[in-house]
Amino acid sequence: MTETSKAPITPYKAAFQLTTILKVFNAAHASVRFPVDVVTVAEHCHEFFHWDDAIEKVVGADIENFEGCLARIDDDRGWALIFNESIQSSGRRRFTQAHELGHYVLHRSLRSLFECTSEDMDDWQSEDRRMESEADVFAANLLMPLDDFREQISGSVDFSQLRLCAQRYDVSLTAAALRWVSASDKKLVLVASNDGFVRWSSSSDAAFKAGAFLRSRRDTVEIPADSLTADQTVARELDGVSVPAKIWFPNARPGTKVREMKIDSEQYGALTLLELPSTDDVWAPWSAE
Numbered sequence: 292m293t294e295t296s297k298a299p300i301t302p303y304k305a306a307f308q309l310t311t312i313l314k315v316f317n318a319a320h321a322s323v324r325f326p327v328d329v330v331t332v333a334e335h336c337h338e339f340f341h342w343d344d345a346i347e348k349v350v351g352a353d354i355e356n357f358e359g360c361l362a363r364i365d366d367d368r369g370w371a372l373i374f375n376e377s378i379q380s381s382g383r384r385r386f387t388q389a390h391e392l393g394h395y396v397l398h399r400s401l402r403s404l405f406e407c408t409s410e411d412m413d414d415w416q417s418e419d420r421r422m423e424s425e426a427d428v429f430a431a432n433l434l435m436p437l438d439d440f441r442e443q444i445s446g447s448v449d450f451s452q453l454r455l456c457a458q459r460y461d462v463s464l465t466a467a468a469l470r471w472v473s474a475s476d477k478k479l480v481l482v483a484s485n486d487g488f489v490r491w492s493s494s495s496d497a498a499f500k501a502g503a504f505l506r507s508r509r510d511t512v513e514i515p516a517d518s519l520t521a522d523q524t525v526a527r528e529l530d531g532v533s534v535p536a537k538i539w540f541p542n543a544r545p546g547t548k549v550r551e552m553k554i555d556s557e558q559y560g561a562l563t564l565l566e567l568p569s570t571d572d573v574w575a576p577w578s579a580e
Contacts, residue, residue: 302425305396306432312339326461327434329388333372336392344368346395349388351376356408359387361394363403370395382463386430393429398422431470435460440470448477450529450552450564464554465562469493478503478567480539484514485560487521501572503540503565515539519551520563526555531566539565540573547571 309332317324330349337345347369359374372395374387387407394405407423435456443456448471450464457467465483472479478498482505483490489512492505505512514521515538519528531550536543539551552564567573 300397302393302397302429303432305393306429306436309336309339309433310436325439325459326385327389329385329392329434332433333388333392333395336396340396344370344399346370346372346392348372349374353377358383358407359391360404360406361391361399362405363399370399380463382457382461382466386434386462386466389430389433390426392433393426394422397425397429428473431466431473434462435467435470437474440474444471447550447566448475448479448564449531450527450554450562453564454529465559468562468564472564478569478571480504480565480567482514482520482563482565483560484520484563487514488512489514490560497569498567501567502542502574503567503572514561518563520553520561525553528553531564536567536571536573542575543573544571547573 313324313327313332316322333346333349337343347364347367348371350371350373352373353376357375358378359372362371362373363369364371372388372391374384374391376384378384378387390407391405398405401422405422405426407426440456443459444452450468453467453471454464456471457464460467462470468481472481472493472495475495476497477495478501479495480492480498480503481494482492489505489507492507492512494504498504517534517538519525519532519534529552531552533548534551535545536547536549537545539549543549547568549568550566552566554562556562
């Protein structure tokens with residue numbers, strides 16, 4: 292049977308359909324639910340959706356500045372999913388595989404080749420790269436279903452809990468943190484930095500509406516000198532410390548505090564998670580001028 296109009300058209304719907312199938316399969320066979328076996332899902336995905344252009348090969352490669360790609364096989368209707376096998380992190384390799392699977396499910400009628408760099412895999416919110424963002428959202432929802440993720444988090448989130456989630460789903464801590472920030476109703480801001488400058492940041496909807504975001508796409512943003520993140524004597528603070536919100540957001544009220552969490556990595560730089568109080572915002576005061 293060929294693809295029909297009933298095929299999934301959004302990353303959320305596509306990942307939910309596959310997650311539902313995996314739940315039924317795991318329950319019937321009493322098998323381990325997590326981490327998701329991405330390779331097996333990719334090899335059988337065409338059967339789930341009744342498509343005739345299968346992913347026929349899932350193979351590793353060692354190519355510089357390469358994360359993964361999805362390519363139509365010459366003289367064939369099938370596809371090859373290729374990932375960088377030299378990446379040391381199994382979580383990052385698995386996310387890459389799920390990302391390329393997302394291109395297959397969502398976008399294969401639009402192109403015959405999708406190539407993804409490390410920058411593509413880290414940047415989830417760029418408005419000018421819709422397909423890459425959709426593939427990221429698909430991968431996050433497939434690997435870390437939100438209903439299960441919420442069951443793992445108790446109280447205020449911290450890096451200790453997120454690290455356990457990363458282990459449960461076999462993804463990177465960055466992927467787990469981004470997943471939680473994107474779905475949380477808390478005012479959270481995730482910041483990745485290197486050499487004292489913000490590489491990228493991601494705000495939850497609640498934080499964004501409260502004015503808590505960093506314009507790192509448009510401007511060069513320095514890590515605040517008085518922040519925990521800038522303190523080179525502290526390599527990690529998983530549970531968080533209370534710091535004045537003005538350190539990160541100059542328009543915050545003088546008494547407002549944020550909880551700042553941090554993990555330093557020689558390879559990837561610093562990862563920072565900020566949590567604002569639910570009752571405060573950090574917009575500049577309104578002025579008639």
